[in-house]
Amino acid sequence: MSVVALVPAAGRGERLGFGIPKALVPVDGVPLLVRAVRGLLAAGCVRHVVVAAPPTDLDTVTAALAEVGAAADVVAGGAERTDSVRLALEFALRTFPDTRVVLVHDAARAFTPPEVVRAVVDAVLGGSPAVIPVLPVADTIKQVDADGVVIATPDRSALRVVQTPQGFDADVLRRAHVTCDGPATDDAGLVERLGVPVSTVAGHPNAMKITTRFDLAVAEAILSRGVG
Ligand SMILES: Nc1ccn([C@@H]2O[C@H](COP(=O)(O)OP(=O)(O)OP(=O)(O)O)[C@@H](O)[C@H]2O)c(=O)n1
Ligand SMILES: C[C@](O)(CO)[C@H](O)COP(=O)(O)O
Numbered sequence: 671m672s673v674v675a676l677v678p679a680a681g682r683g684e685r686l687g688f689g690i691p692k693a694l695v696p697v698d699g700v701p702l703l704v705r706a707v708r709g710l711l712a713a714g715c716v717r718h719v720v721v722a723a724p725p726t727d728l729d730t731v732t733a734a735l736a737e738v739g740a741a742a743d744v745v746a747g748g749a750e751r752t753d754s755v756r757l758a759l760e761f762a763l764r765t766f767p768d769t770r771v772v773l774v775h776d777a778a779r780a781f782t783p784p785e786v787v788r789a790v791v792d793a794v795l796g797g798s799p800a801v802i803p804v805l806p807v808a809d810t811i812k813q814v815d816a817d818g819v820v821i822a823t824p825d826r827s828a829l830r831v832v833q834t835p836q837g838f839d840a841d842v843l844r845r846a847h848v849t850c851d852g853p854a855t856d857d858a859g860l861v862e863r864l865g866v867p868v869s870t871v872a873g874h875p876n877a878m879k880i881t882t883r884f885d886l887a888v889a890e891a892i893l894s895r896g897v898g
Contacts, residue, residue, distance in 0.1 A: 681693070714788070718743070719742040720765075
């Protein structure tokens with residue numbers, strides 16, 4: 671089994687607003703990125719992690735990851751998340767050409783339980799070319815026009831909130847990034863453009879993406895309950 675995880679961590683964290691990359695923001699003294707990488711390795715099925723870091727912070731990110739030693743490499747990320755994933759993927763496939771499964775996991779989803787990682791990997795190894803963890807939508811969703819006027823109320827029973835890690839057959843993800851004709855907000859979106867089916871497994875509330883100060887407060891509450 672050869673599973674490599676890519677961790678896009680090159681965002682600036684503008685909405686969090688601490689003036690440092692979000693991946694380096696500590697929760698109870700441990701940076702989000704380190705928590706995310708620990709979670710991946712704790713799943714027991716990830717052979718190696720490739721982190722895409724802000725090009726200006728490569729040394730800081732490398733130092734933060736010293737505790738995981740040779741299990742992680744750090745590469746320079748790009749302008750958009752899609753660019754960061756592509757750069758990490760190129761490095762991973764060059765360095766580990768026998769990679770069979772690639773996970774893509776946001777540093778910002780630092781409290782993802784290892785069982786979600788395992789469920790995604792198992793589904794890809796079971797034959798699904800692309801697998802994403804999802805949750806049901808709790809709120810009613812409206813589609814609006816440019817003026818904010820409601821034009822439709824989609825049936826929420828058919829909608830899902832999408833998390834990471836997203837898991838892929840390595841060649842499918844490579845093709846998706848090679849043929850990429852513009853950024854997507856997630857990697858499954860690129861795979862969908864190839865016409866390859868994307869399957870779902872159960873996500874977890876703790877796999878929430880930390881985007882705002884409110885999310886950070888929720889993460890601190892998760893931690894104080896002894897999770898993560
Ligand atoms: N050029 C980018 C932009 C984002 N990311 C990563 O993609 C994940 C999801 O992005 P998001 O939560 O939007 O992070 P930021 O871009 O840092 O947030 P903001 O938009 O508030 O600056 C994060 O782990 C982030 O570091 C990345 O690797 N490269
Ligand atoms: C990949 C992702 O986390 C799935 O929900 C999300 O799409 C990232 O979005 P962002 O635009 O980088 O915040």
